[in-house]
Structures are given as structure tokens and as C-alpha cells.
Amino acid sequence: MKPSYDAIVVGAGSMGMSAGYELASRGLHTLLIDAFDPPHNQGSHHGEPRLIRHAYHGGAAYVSLALRADERWLELERMTGEKLLERSGVLNMSDPAIYSYDVRLHDALTHSVVIERLDAGEIRERWPGVQLADGYEGLYEPNAGYLYSEKCVAAYRRAALEAGAVLLTNTFVTDIVPDAGGVTVHTKQGSFTAGKVLISAGAWFKSLKPFVSLPIRPIRKVVGWFETEGTGFDAGKFPGFTLGTRDGGYYGFPSIDGKGLKIGRHDTGVEWQPGEELAPFGFYPEDEGDLRRVLSSVMPGAAGRLLSGAVCKYEMTPDEDFIIDTHPVHRNVLLAGGFSGHGFKFASVVGEIAADLLERGVTRHDIGLFSLSRFASVYQG
Incomplete structure (x- = not known):
């Protein structure tokens, strides 16, 4: 060398x-x-997959970068012959008291992103497995999806x-x-x-x-895959999703190849230092508890048996x-x-x-x- x-x-x-x-x-x-x-x-x-969205929080610069990133992933697919991106659609849901979609929707439409704004009733009708409380709202991107990381x-x-x-x-x-x-x-x-x-x-x-x-803090994060009832949460029928509630922010994916609905929590987590042993999934009661709690409330048909869990790391900046x-x-x-x-x-x-x-x-x-x-x-x- x-x-x-x-x-x-x-x-x-x-x-x-x-x-x-x-x-x-x-x-x-x-x-x-x-x-x-x-x-x-x-x-x-690790622990595939990862969401890719175009209607993005944080301003128009993120939307522009997300659209360019999408183009580059497709180029990588063509170059390697490997299927990397699935257009499952992504459903973003939030309690307006926690987060408003007004700015995100404006930025998305300015960049010609295909998007729908939905109320809780429309979400329940389209995806019956989502038992969202009245007052919640959503943005649905049919051209978004997930990447096999x-x-x-x-x-x-x-x-x-x-x-x-x-x-x-x-x-x-x-x-x-x-x-x-x-x-x-x-x-x-x-x-x-x-x-x-x-x-x-x-x-x-x-x-x-x-x-x-x-100013980067490494944070231990967990994700879990849960058994679902019926086929309503299967890939091809159910989108990727994000969920903002008074009890925290979550994200997830449909059940791919019968492996279960995947869900993780974006906020909270235990700080980690390089060289330290990373505690396995289940070390803390909230590893499964937080995920199961939100599923039981919003997607009860996906709150079945825990099929598997994994830990990874976030690298957080203050903003x-x-x-x-x-x-x-x-x-x-x-x-x-x-x-x-x-x-x-x-x-x-x-x-x-x-x-x-x-x-x-x-x-x-x-x-x-x-x-x-x-x-x-x-x-x-």
C-alpha cells in the first residue's frame, strides 16, 4: 500500500x-x-431500512438536498444493479400542538414535491391500522419511501x-x-x-x-420489530411513517418479508462514549416499553410480540x-x-x-x- x-x-x-x-x-x-x-x-x-423523505423540516435547503440525494441513489442503483430504494410512501403524523406542518408543506410545494395534507379521519380511512386521535394531522408523500442502508x-x-x-x-x-x-x-x-x-x-x-x-453527542438508540395482525402493515400496503406525540417522536417502517413492523424513538436516549460497551436491546425497560406504548395507542394491530431489537448510535448536534x-x-x-x-x-x-x-x-x-x-x-x- x-x-x-x-x-x-x-x-x-x-x-x-x-x-x-x-x-x-x-x-x-x-x-x-x-x-x-x-x-x-x-x-x-445498520439495521435496515432508513426513511427517505422530500418534504423536510428545517427549511428549503433540506428539501433541495433530499431531492438531489434521491437522484443520486437512483444513479447508484443503475450503476450497481442493486435495488436500494423502495417507494413505499411516507406518512408524517403529528399533534399540531407539538408540531405544525405549515412551513414544511410550503417548502415542499415550492420544490414541486407531490404531497397531500390529511386530517386524522382521512388517515384512519386510508390506513385502518392507524387509530389516530381526532385533532392530529398528516402529510403523505407517495414518492417517498425507504433505503436499504x-x-x-x-x-x-x-x-x-x-x-x-x-x-x-x-x-x-x-x-x-x-x-x-x-x-x-x-x-x-x-x-x-x-x-x-x-x-x-x-x-x-x-x-x-x-x-x-x-459539539457532537453520541447517543445510544434502539429500534424494535413487532409482530402484526393480518396484512395491513405489510410492505406494499403500509407506508413508512413518522409520528409526533406529546410523549415523544417516533418513526417506523412496514413489515418487510414478514419481519415485523419496525419502530424507533427519535428523542431521548443514553449518552455513549467511544470505547464503552453499548448496552444491548432490552437493557433498559424503556427500550421495548416506549415503543410498545406508542404502538398500543396508535397502531394496536402492530403491537404484537417483539420479534427482534437492535441498538445503534445517533450523533447529535445541539440543533x-x-x-x-x-x-x-x-x-x-x-x-x-x-x-x-x-x-x-x-x-x-x-x-x-x-x-x-x-x-x-x-x-x-x-x-x-x-x-x-x-x-x-x-x-x-
Whole structure:
């Protein structure tokens, strides 16, 4: 393995693997380094699937990025011959006292997203398994759906290697040292130098202190798959969904291949530190309890026997917006992190953005929301 490259990607999960493919496909000699062997269960991309929506909270920039991400996922499908995206539709439901869809609907329509606004009665009529209380409202996107996350990472891995990238797996980065000649990344397997480096370390950013010190909190999260009654919750009949209630925010998926309806909770969670053992599903009573409680209330036909459970990690920023910006001291080091449990759908376009910034220093995409400057009072580089 040669010691020098045009670009090095530290952390080859969803964002890093996408960026590695983009860089290599543009002719840059690219090295990807990961502490594990992606796709793996040590980050945030395992336990398929992941939602992809276009009518997005957070402003018009997110809607634009979601639409571009969708295009890029389809390109990856065509290139690899792998089915990655299912257009199941996505039903967003909320108590208006918790969250109003007015701004999201406006942004979506401005970008020509196909969408319907529904009241609770219309939702109950269309999907009888959803026993939503009067007063709730929903947005339904028929062209949204879900991504097979592990297949996506594996597809980008194959594409990156075919484009000429080099992948170094099961390799922890011990130090990153910029100097006049570029940036040297030190590992126990050797040291490697490049003109530019992307750090996309997910929940493991804290292991790179003090070189990188970001306001990102890794959070232990759980998801469960529950047995359903009848076929009303099966893939092909039931959409992906989000649910905002006074007791928390949830998301989920239809039962795919009889594996059960998948549901997770977006808020709450136990903080985790790199190197700590991640408690298995069921370690805390609320792991199953929170999920079963909301299912029993809103989707009682999907509140059957727990078929399986899994744990993963969120990497939360204080405002839940991403970080995509250059290091405040070393301008040839790009940081991409803090994807806060809603970032996977954007991995395809984040890879494009990262390659733009490393290759040319600019991108056509609006990433102003993701600047480090918004954390100026708490960042210490």
C-alpha cells in the first residue's frame, strides 16, 4: 500500500464511503480508512431500512438536498444493479400542538414535491391500522419511501473500489497531523499522507480529540420489530411513517418479508462514549416499553410480540443540523458529522458535496446551515 494519496477519508461509513466513491470517480487517488469493516454494526447505518423523505423540516435547503440525494441513489442503483430504494410512501403524523406542518408543506410545494395534507379521519380511512386521535394531522408523500442502508453502504464500497479507491479496514486512526506538505494520518498499520482529508467519523469523533473537538453527542438508540395482525402493515400496503406525540417522536417502517413492523424513538436516549460497551436491546425497560406504548395507542394491530431489537448510535448536534465545514485551523481538512439520526438519506449528496469541497473548494449546494460558525461559542479546535 502506497504512503501518499490525493485524498484520505477517515471513517468510511455511509457519508465517508459515498465521498470515497465520488473522489475516486473524479480521478483522485483516494484512501478510505475505517475502524471496522463497513457495512458494520458499530455506527449508525445498520439495521435496515432508513426513511427517505422530500418534504423536510428545517427549511428549503433540506428539501433541495433530499431531492438531489434521491437522484443520486437512483444513479447508484443503475450503476450497481442493486435495488436500494423502495417507494413505499411516507406518512408524517403529528399533534399540531407539538408540531405544525405549515412551513414544511410550503417548502415542499415550492420544490414541486407531490404531497397531500390529511386530517386524522382521512388517515384512519386510508390506513385502518392507524387509530389516530381526532385533532392530529398528516402529510403523505407517495414518492417517498425507504433505503436499504447496509446495501447502500456496500454498493458504494464496491463502486469506490471499482473506481480505484483503496480501503483499509479494521484500522483505528491514532493521530492526524497537518504540516506544510499536507496531512498525515497515523494508524497502527502505518502512516499515510494526502493533500486533503475528510473526517466523517460518526459517533467516534471524540476519539480524535484534541485535533477535532465538535459539539457532537453520541447517543445510544434502539429500534424494535413487532409482530402484526393480518396484512395491513405489510410492505406494499403500509407506508413508512413518522409520528409526533406529546410523549415523544417516533418513526417506523412496514413489515418487510414478514419481519415485523419496525419502530424507533427519535428523542431521548443514553449518552455513549467511544470505547464503552453499548448496552444491548432490552437493557433498559424503556427500550421495548416506549415503543410498545406508542404502538398500543396508535397502531394496536402492530403491537404484537417483539420479534427482534437492535441498538445503534445517533450523533447529535445541539440543533440537530449537520456539520459540513472545513476545520477552523486547517483548511485542507473537511469535517462531516453530527447527522443527528436523520442524515442517512442524505449520504449520497453529502458524498458529492464533500468531493466538491475537497476537489474545488466550493459546491453548488446550499450548505450554509451546516457551518461550524454557528457553534463559535462552544467550539474549541
